[in-house]
Amino acid sequence: MVAENRTFYFRKLVRDETVPGYEADPTVIEMDWRILTRQELKRALIAKIHEEADEIPVEEDDLDEVAAEIGDLKDVVDALAALYGISEESIAASRRLKNEKRGGFASGHHIDSITVVPGSYWEKYCSQDPAKYPEE
Numbered sequence: 001m002v003a004e005n006r007t008f009y010f011r012k013l014v015r016d017e018t019v020p021g022y023e024a025d026p027t028v029i030e031m032d033w034r035i036l037t038r039q040e041l042k043r044a045l046i047a048k049i050h051e052e053a054d055e056i057p058v059e060e061d062d063l064d065e066v067a068a069e070i071g072d073l074k075d076v077v078d079a080l081a082a083l084y085g086i087s088e089e090s091i092a093a094s095r096r097l098k099n100e101k102r103g104g105f106a107s108g109h110h111i112d113s114i115t116v117v118p119g120s121y122w123e124k125y126c127s128q129d130p131a132k133y134p135e136e
Helices: 018-024 038-054 065-086 088-103 121-125
Strands: none
Touching: 038 065
């Protein structure tokens, strides 16, 4: 019995050399791909940020793998910044300003919930995005 060809659906942004690599691979029979519009690329890069972030291992067993995955994430963030025309200097200045005002993330502070006064800024802020700030 002869095995049938199999089709796998990626439905995601891939690195620039992936398509030419698959086109040159004799085991790839057919490939459906296209170049995204600017708006589609923005959405795809944002989705890719989530994908790459999810691939960063929590365990520190293989620091080379951790570095590689963080590097992938940085590549995607850099591509998104370039698409918007935002320079590294501008990003660094924004980071410095936000860090001066609100700090960074190194301390590991984690909020489980907050209870707020009705009509307050935080009630309005959190209630505008119930998926992000649900009430249980």
